[in-house]
Amino acid sequence: MRLVFAGTPEVAVPALDALIASERHEVAAVVTRPDAPAGRGRRLVASPVAQRAEEAGIEVLKPARPRDEDFLARLREIAPDCCPVVAYGALLPGVALDVPARGWVNLHFSLLPAWRGAAPVQHAIMAGDEVTGASTFLIEEGLDSGPVYGVVTEEIRPTDTSGDLLTRLAFAGAGLLAATMDGIEDGTLRAVPQPAEGVSLAPKITVEDARVDWTAPALRVDRVVRGCSPAPGAWTLFRGERLKLRQTALAPDRTGLAPGELAVGKNTVHAGTGSHAVELLWVQPQGRKPMAAADWARGVRIARGERLGE
Numbered sequence: 001m002r003l004v005f006a007g008t009p010e011v012a013v014p015a016l017d018a019l020i021a022s023e024r025h026e027v028a029a030v031v032t033r034p035d036a037p038a039g040r041g042r043r044l045v046a047s048p049v050a051q052r053a054e055e056a057g058i059e060v061l062k063p064a065r066p067r068d069e070d071f072l073a074r075l076r077e078i079a080p081d082c083c084p085v086v087a088y089g090a091l092l093p094g095v096a097l098d099v100p101a102r103g104w105v106n107l108h109f110s111l112l113p114a115w116r117g118a119a120p121v122q123h124a125i126m127a128g129d130e131v132t133g134a135s136t137f138l139i140e141e142g143l144d145s146g147p148v149y150g151v152v153t154e155e156i157r158p159t160d161t162s163g164d165l166l167t168r169l170a171f172a173g174a175g176l177l178a179a180t181m182d183g184i185e186d187g188t189l190r191a192v193p194q195p196a197e198g199v200s201l202a203p204k205i206t207v208e209d210a211r212v213d214w215t216a217p218a219l220r221v222d223r224v225v226r227g228c229s230p231a232p233g234a235w236t237l238f239r240g241e242r243l244k245l246r247q248t249a250l251a252p253d254r255t256g257l258a259p260g261e262l263a264v265g266k267n268t269v270h271a272g273t274g275s276h277a278v279e280l281l282w283v284q285p286q287g288r289k290p291m292a293a294a295d296w297a298r299g300v301r302i303a304r305g306e307r308l309g310e
Contacts, residue, residue: 147191
Protein backbone atom coordinates (compact mmCIF):
# COMPACT_ATOMS: atom_id res chain seq x y z
CA MET A 1 0.00 0.00 0.00
CA ARG A 2 0.94 3.64 -0.41
CA LEU A 3 1.23 5.04 3.12
CA VAL A 4 1.39 8.44 4.79
CA PHE A 5 2.76 7.98 8.33
CA ALA A 6 1.74 10.38 11.10
CA GLY A 7 3.80 10.64 14.29
CA THR A 8 5.95 13.02 16.29
CA PRO A 9 8.05 11.82 19.30
CA GLU A 10 10.91 9.33 19.58
CA VAL A 11 8.51 6.56 20.58
CA ALA A 12 7.02 6.67 17.05
CA VAL A 13 10.34 6.17 15.27
CA PRO A 14 10.54 2.34 15.59
CA ALA A 15 7.16 2.03 13.85
CA LEU A 16 8.27 4.37 11.06
CA ASP A 17 11.45 2.32 10.66
CA ALA A 18 9.44 -0.90 10.43
CA LEU A 19 7.27 0.51 7.65
CA ILE A 20 10.23 1.96 5.76
CA ALA A 21 11.86 -1.50 5.90
CA SER A 22 8.73 -3.25 4.62
CA GLU A 23 9.00 -4.60 1.09
CA ARG A 24 5.21 -4.54 0.72
CA HIS A 25 4.48 -0.87 1.36
CA GLU A 26 5.74 2.56 0.36
CA VAL A 27 5.96 5.41 2.89
CA ALA A 28 5.19 8.26 0.51
CA ALA A 29 5.21 11.02 3.15
CA VAL A 30 5.27 11.71 6.87
CA VAL A 31 2.98 14.05 8.83
CA THR A 32 4.36 15.45 12.08
CA ARG A 33 3.92 18.38 14.44
CA PRO A 34 5.67 21.67 13.55
CA ASP A 35 9.22 22.33 14.79
CA ALA A 36 9.23 23.24 18.49
CA PRO A 37 11.62 25.18 20.77
CA ALA A 38 14.10 22.95 22.62
CA GLY A 39 17.25 23.21 24.73
CA ARG A 40 18.64 26.16 26.62
CA GLY A 41 18.71 28.32 23.51
CA ARG A 42 15.07 27.47 22.77
CA ARG A 43 15.86 27.15 19.08
CA LEU A 44 13.35 25.43 16.82
CA VAL A 45 14.03 21.72 16.41
CA ALA A 46 12.34 19.21 14.10
CA SER A 47 10.54 16.29 15.74
CA PRO A 48 12.31 12.91 15.97
CA VAL A 49 9.94 11.53 13.32
CA ALA A 50 10.69 14.45 10.99
CA GLN A 51 14.43 13.95 11.44
CA ARG A 52 14.17 10.22 10.67
CA ALA A 53 12.00 10.85 7.60
CA GLU A 54 14.43 13.45 6.26
CA GLU A 55 17.32 10.99 6.71
CA ALA A 56 15.35 8.48 4.64
CA GLY A 57 14.54 11.03 1.93
CA ILE A 58 10.81 11.03 2.65
CA GLU A 59 8.64 14.11 2.20
CA VAL A 60 7.69 15.71 5.53
CA LEU A 61 4.45 17.63 6.11
CA LYS A 62 4.20 19.86 9.19
CA PRO A 63 0.72 21.43 9.26
CA ALA A 64 -0.03 23.82 12.11
CA ARG A 65 -3.45 22.16 12.15
CA PRO A 66 -4.42 18.98 10.26
CA ARG A 67 -7.52 20.76 8.92
CA ASP A 68 -5.40 23.38 7.08
CA GLU A 69 -6.48 23.40 3.44
CA ASP A 70 -2.92 23.38 2.06
CA PHE A 71 -2.18 20.21 4.01
CA LEU A 72 -5.43 18.52 2.98
CA ALA A 73 -4.81 19.39 -0.67
CA ARG A 74 -1.31 17.87 -0.55
CA LEU A 75 -2.64 14.77 1.24
CA ARG A 76 -5.21 14.30 -1.54
CA GLU A 77 -2.46 14.69 -4.16
CA ILE A 78 -0.37 11.97 -2.51
CA ALA A 79 -3.51 9.76 -2.44
CA PRO A 80 -2.47 7.31 0.29
CA ASP A 81 -4.21 3.96 0.59
CA CYS A 82 -3.81 4.05 4.38
CA CYS A 83 -2.36 6.37 7.04
CA PRO A 84 -0.71 4.64 10.03
CA VAL A 85 -0.46 6.83 13.15
CA VAL A 86 1.73 6.67 16.27
CA ALA A 87 1.58 9.48 18.85
CA TYR A 88 0.95 12.22 16.29
CA GLY A 89 -0.26 14.68 18.92
CA ALA A 90 -3.19 16.39 17.20
CA LEU A 91 -6.83 15.48 16.61
CA LEU A 92 -7.63 14.49 13.03
CA PRO A 93 -10.77 16.11 11.59
CA GLY A 94 -13.30 14.19 9.55
CA VAL A 95 -12.14 15.84 6.32
CA ALA A 96 -8.68 14.32 6.85
CA LEU A 97 -10.03 10.95 7.97
CA ASP A 98 -11.93 10.66 4.69
CA VAL A 99 -8.85 10.97 2.44
CA PRO A 100 -7.20 7.50 2.56
CA ALA A 101 -9.37 4.72 1.11
CA ARG A 102 -8.52 2.37 4.00
CA GLY A 103 -8.55 4.97 6.72
CA TRP A 104 -6.13 6.04 9.44
CA VAL A 105 -4.87 3.21 11.66
CA ASN A 106 -3.55 4.13 15.10
CA LEU A 107 -1.01 2.24 17.21
CA HIS A 108 -2.11 2.88 20.80
CA PHE A 109 -0.12 1.75 23.83
CA SER A 110 -2.82 -0.06 25.81
CA LEU A 111 -5.14 -3.04 25.50
CA LEU A 112 -8.23 -1.21 24.33
CA PRO A 113 -10.81 -0.37 25.60
CA ALA A 114 -8.59 0.07 28.68
CA TRP A 115 -6.78 3.39 29.01
CA ARG A 116 -8.12 5.45 26.15
CA GLY A 117 -6.37 8.80 25.99
CA ALA A 118 -3.02 10.58 25.95
CA ALA A 119 -1.17 8.78 28.78
CA PRO A 120 -2.07 5.07 28.75
CA VAL A 121 1.32 3.77 29.91
CA GLN A 122 1.57 6.18 32.84
CA HIS A 123 -1.95 5.36 34.02
CA ALA A 124 -1.41 1.60 33.71
CA ILE A 125 1.63 1.77 36.00
CA MET A 126 0.01 4.16 38.47
CA ALA A 127 -3.08 1.91 38.68
CA GLY A 128 -0.94 -1.14 39.47
CA ASP A 129 -1.81 -3.10 36.29
CA GLU A 130 0.29 -6.24 35.89
CA VAL A 131 -0.19 -6.56 32.11
CA THR A 132 -0.65 -3.99 29.36
CA GLY A 133 0.09 -3.96 25.64
CA ALA A 134 -0.50 -2.18 22.36
CA SER A 135 -3.45 -2.13 19.99
CA THR A 136 -3.96 -1.13 16.37
CA PHE A 137 -7.37 0.31 15.56
CA LEU A 138 -9.22 2.21 12.86
CA ILE A 139 -9.50 5.86 13.87
CA GLU A 140 -12.95 7.37 14.07
CA GLU A 141 -13.98 10.72 15.53
CA GLY A 142 -14.43 9.33 19.09
CA LEU A 143 -11.54 9.09 21.55
CA ASP A 144 -9.62 5.85 20.80
CA SER A 145 -12.97 4.12 20.31
CA GLY A 146 -12.58 2.63 16.82
CA PRO A 147 -12.63 -1.08 15.96
CA VAL A 148 -9.44 -3.02 16.77
CA TYR A 149 -7.27 -4.87 14.23
CA GLY A 150 -4.77 -6.53 16.58
CA VAL A 151 -3.01 -6.48 19.95
CA VAL A 152 0.25 -7.49 21.58
CA THR A 153 0.62 -7.90 25.34
CA GLU A 154 3.47 -6.85 27.62
CA GLU A 155 4.11 -7.61 31.29
CA ILE A 156 4.60 -4.62 33.58
CA ARG A 157 7.68 -5.36 35.66
CA PRO A 158 7.84 -4.34 39.34
CA THR A 159 10.51 -1.69 38.70
CA ASP A 160 9.27 -0.39 35.32
CA THR A 161 9.06 3.34 34.80
CA SER A 162 6.75 4.65 32.10
CA GLY A 163 9.89 5.30 30.04
CA ASP A 164 11.05 1.69 30.37
CA LEU A 165 7.66 0.26 29.46
CA LEU A 166 7.02 2.67 26.61
CA THR A 167 10.37 1.77 25.01
CA ARG A 168 9.46 -1.93 24.97
CA LEU A 169 5.97 -1.22 23.68
CA ALA A 170 7.34 1.02 20.92
CA PHE A 171 9.33 -1.87 19.44
CA ALA A 172 6.66 -4.54 20.00
CA GLY A 173 4.05 -2.17 18.60
CA ALA A 174 6.17 -1.45 15.52
CA GLY A 175 5.92 -5.09 14.53
CA LEU A 176 2.20 -5.10 15.24
CA LEU A 177 1.61 -2.01 13.08
CA ALA A 178 3.59 -3.47 10.16
CA ALA A 179 1.66 -6.74 10.43
CA THR A 180 -1.60 -4.78 10.54
CA MET A 181 -0.70 -2.98 7.31
CA ASP A 182 0.05 -6.37 5.71
CA GLY A 183 -3.28 -7.80 6.86
CA ILE A 184 -5.26 -4.81 5.64
CA GLU A 185 -3.51 -4.92 2.27
CA ASP A 186 -4.10 -8.63 1.62
CA GLY A 187 -7.61 -8.67 3.08
CA THR A 188 -6.91 -11.18 5.86
CA LEU A 189 -7.54 -8.73 8.72
CA ARG A 190 -10.85 -7.28 9.83
CA ALA A 191 -11.34 -4.70 12.57
CA VAL A 192 -13.47 -5.88 15.51
CA PRO A 193 -15.59 -3.39 17.52
CA GLN A 194 -14.35 -2.69 21.03
CA PRO A 195 -16.46 -4.11 23.88
CA ALA A 196 -18.65 -1.67 25.76
CA GLU A 197 -17.34 -2.96 29.10
CA GLY A 198 -13.90 -2.31 30.56
CA VAL A 199 -13.49 1.24 29.28
CA SER A 200 -11.04 3.38 31.28
CA LEU A 201 -9.61 6.80 30.49
CA ALA A 202 -6.00 7.98 30.55
CA PRO A 203 -5.90 11.78 30.28
CA LYS A 204 -2.60 13.63 30.18
CA ILE A 205 -0.81 13.55 33.55
CA THR A 206 -1.00 16.97 35.21
CA VAL A 207 1.55 18.49 37.55
CA GLU A 208 -0.86 17.95 40.43
CA ASP A 209 -1.31 14.27 39.47
CA ALA A 210 2.47 13.89 39.85
CA ARG A 211 2.58 15.32 43.38
CA VAL A 212 3.33 12.61 45.95
CA ASP A 213 0.86 12.09 48.77
CA TRP A 214 2.97 10.77 51.65
CA THR A 215 -0.11 9.60 53.56
CA ALA A 216 -0.77 7.07 50.78
CA PRO A 217 0.63 3.52 51.12
CA ALA A 218 4.20 2.94 49.97
CA LEU A 219 3.02 0.91 46.99
CA ARG A 220 1.00 3.89 45.73
CA VAL A 221 3.91 6.30 46.24
CA ASP A 222 6.25 4.01 44.28
CA ARG A 223 3.73 3.64 41.44
CA VAL A 224 3.33 7.41 41.12
CA VAL A 225 7.10 7.87 40.98
CA ARG A 226 7.50 5.14 38.35
CA GLY A 227 4.46 6.19 36.34
CA CYS A 228 5.59 9.82 36.16
CA SER A 229 9.19 9.02 35.18
CA PRO A 230 10.71 10.46 33.07
CA ALA A 231 7.90 12.97 32.50
CA PRO A 232 6.42 15.02 34.02
CA GLY A 233 8.38 13.73 37.06
CA ALA A 234 6.90 12.96 40.47
CA TRP A 235 7.57 15.73 42.99
CA THR A 236 7.19 16.87 46.55
CA LEU A 237 8.21 19.88 48.63
CA PHE A 238 11.29 20.11 50.82
CA ARG A 239 11.94 23.30 52.77
CA GLY A 240 9.40 25.05 50.56
CA GLU A 241 11.08 24.14 47.24
CA ARG A 242 10.10 21.52 44.73
CA LEU A 243 12.05 18.26 44.81
CA LYS A 244 11.56 15.77 41.99
CA LEU A 245 11.70 12.07 42.81
CA ARG A 246 13.39 10.24 39.97
CA GLN A 247 13.64 6.75 41.47
CA THR A 248 12.43 5.07 44.65
CA ALA A 249 12.30 1.53 45.99
CA LEU A 250 9.98 -0.17 48.43
CA ALA A 251 11.49 -0.69 51.88
CA PRO A 252 9.03 -2.97 53.72
CA ASP A 253 11.44 -3.60 56.60
CA ARG A 254 11.76 0.13 57.40
CA THR A 255 8.85 1.19 59.61
CA GLY A 256 8.17 3.75 62.31
CA LEU A 257 8.45 6.87 60.15
CA ALA A 258 5.60 9.36 59.93
CA PRO A 259 4.32 10.21 56.41
CA GLY A 260 7.07 12.17 54.63
CA GLU A 261 9.50 11.90 57.57
CA LEU A 262 13.11 11.47 56.44
CA ALA A 263 15.67 9.09 57.92
CA VAL A 264 19.23 9.35 56.65
CA GLY A 265 21.76 6.53 56.94
CA LYS A 266 25.36 6.37 55.78
CA ASN A 267 24.36 5.69 52.18
CA THR A 268 20.56 5.57 52.37
CA VAL A 269 17.62 7.94 52.57
CA HIS A 270 14.20 6.69 53.61
CA ALA A 271 10.86 8.51 53.67
CA GLY A 272 7.78 7.47 55.62
CA THR A 273 4.44 6.82 53.94
CA GLY A 274 1.00 5.70 55.06
CA SER A 275 2.41 2.17 55.42
CA HIS A 276 6.11 1.27 55.46
CA ALA A 277 8.89 3.47 54.10
CA VAL A 278 10.25 3.95 50.61
CA GLU A 279 13.93 4.43 49.89
CA LEU A 280 14.83 7.50 47.84
CA LEU A 281 17.39 6.52 45.19
CA TRP A 282 17.55 9.46 42.78
CA VAL A 283 16.20 12.97 43.28
CA GLN A 284 16.39 16.30 41.45
CA PRO A 285 16.40 19.52 43.48
CA GLN A 286 14.83 22.59 41.90
CA GLY A 287 17.09 24.07 39.22
CA ARG A 288 19.67 21.27 39.42
CA LYS A 289 20.47 17.99 37.70
CA PRO A 290 19.37 14.57 39.04
CA MET A 291 21.62 13.17 41.77
CA ALA A 292 21.87 10.21 44.11
CA ALA A 293 19.56 10.78 47.06
CA ALA A 294 22.38 10.05 49.54
CA ASP A 295 24.51 12.81 47.98
CA TRP A 296 21.57 15.22 48.11
CA ALA A 297 20.91 14.40 51.77
CA ARG A 298 24.55 15.01 52.73
CA GLY A 299 24.49 18.35 50.94
CA VAL A 300 21.33 19.71 52.57
CA ARG A 301 22.11 18.27 56.06
CA ILE A 302 18.68 16.97 56.94
CA ALA A 303 17.69 17.52 60.58
CA ARG A 304 15.99 14.86 62.66
CA GLY A 305 12.25 14.93 62.12
CA GLU A 306 12.29 16.90 58.85
CA ARG A 307 9.63 15.86 56.40
CA LEU A 308 8.94 15.90 52.71
CA GLY A 309 5.72 17.54 51.56
CA GLU A 310 5.90 20.49 53.95
